[in-house]
Amino acid sequence: MNRHLATPVGRPPAFSYREVRHGLLRRSAGFVLGCDEIPLTRLAERFGTPLYVYSASTIRERMRAFQRAFRKAPHTVCYSVKANSNLTILRLLAGMGCGFDVVSGGELERVLRVDRRAARRVVFSGVGKTREEMQAALRAGILLFNVESESELWVLAECAARLHKTARIALRVNPDVPANTHPYISTGLQKHKFGVPIGEARALYAKASGTRHLKVAGVSVHIGSQITEMEPFAATMERVAALVRELRHDGHEIEYIDAGGGLGIAYEGGGTEVSSIKAGGDARLSITDFADYAFQYAQALLGPLRGLKVRLLLEPGRAIVGPAGALLTTVSYRKNNNSKKFLVVDAAMNDLLRPSLYGAFHEIVPVEVPREDRARETVDVVGPICESGDFLARDRELPPVDEGKLIAILDVGAYGMALSSNYNSRPRAAEVLVDGKSAKLIRRRETAGDLMRYEL
Ligand code: LLP
Secondary structure, three states: OOOOOOOOOOOOOOEEEEEEEEOOOOEEEEEEEEEOOEEHHHHHHHHOOOEEEEEHHHHHHHHHHHHHHOOOOOEEEEEEHHHOOOHHHHHHHHOOOOEEEEOOHHHHHHHHHHOHHHHHHEEEOOOOOOHHHHHHHHHHOOOEEEEOOHHHHHHHHHHHHHOOOOEEEEEEEEOOOOOOOOHHHEOOOOOOOOOEEHHHHHHHHHHHHOOOOEEEEEEEOOOEOOEOOOHHHHHHHHHHHHHHHHHHHOOOOOOEEEOOOOEOOOOOOOOOOHHHHHHHOOOOOOHHHHHHHHHHHHHHHHHHHOOOOOEEEEOOOHHHHHHHEEEEEEEEEEEEEOOEEEEEEOOOOOOOOHHHHHOOOOOEEEOEEOOOOOOOEEEEEEOOOOOOOOEEEEEEEEOOOOOOOEEEEEOOOOOOHHHOOOHHHOOOOEEEEEEOOEEEEEEOOOOHHHHHOOOO
């Protein structure tokens, strides 16, 4: 993944260390990692491991900071459901006035389950929408279809005609702007399957606007994910703004620009040195850093749009929920193969796929840290799945963690649980939402029975 950060991206203290004191003299016994007010050791006892733990306050703060960064421009934040689609998290965001970016009928169902009226703030993206999905979205009365090809346009027109409805559309244009990110999650180049080439958009808009049951309403774009530099966003908006001017010249009413998502987060830069924990909780930065960063992002997007009267739609996923989640796992075994050391833990690539799939880095920290610094060791953190690709970290320097003890894998709130599977017939982990002093189970751990339920 992209390790070079153009701007300092702060982490909220969703997960931070507290000193533990024992006995009459209140002697320090070391530190324990907590989420908001709750020690993770307590959550592991109560709910077991592997366990996804999210901080509600962090999600709220990040969403608020994001919305505030755009407050000078008419905008709607449409949280990208794919990043984390747990109903409780969607409900929390819907309660803050959020809209939603969905890419499947399933995601739309989730949003409608949480709040039927939120449909008015839903945008539907994706290159392969089916007729059934389009019809469900038309019936729900969503805000905007982001159409990705000419063929899709005609299928949508046909669905809308059948239901006697009008579909508001934007074409998702491919601006041919490179984004410095992992090749699997970069989308804005001509070689990618997404969108229509920006040079062909004008002709396609002309065809669409002549079609009954379709209403041209906007232009949409998304260049990739985990982008931490602002230039690609600004360059993209320059191109989109030029297109909007042309389209208006052609007589189209362009109300919306959907800027997509993609704002990256800092996956590295924490630390568990005892000295840094003592100095100020731990090395993690505050929410104000995120507010600054979101503000820079807003400027990169809004600068090129100056003078254009449009409503901006935003589809952030990772930037809102990523740093708000950790995966809690227990060390099952310590193991040496000659000089190579392994921590075998009870979470695996089915729980968190990002390291195996993208070679992604996630910071890993011990949940309990003794008072004195201990020499670090270099280990691979691996799961029980029968694949060498089943690792959560490779050649990682960690303080020694004993068998039976807990570690936390950080920044997994986005694309963690969402990418999980049942590979090796492993039941999916439970999810817990912490809010201040309370912790609520928001998805129970699957059972072996759940895994076989659909088989005949
Ligand atoms: N809008 C569209 C059209 C998208 O395709 C995506 C992400 C988003 C918004 C949200 O992007 P975000 O703000 O979260 O970067 N599984 C990968 C990420 C895949 C992103 C796919 N599209 C990962 O774990 O890094």
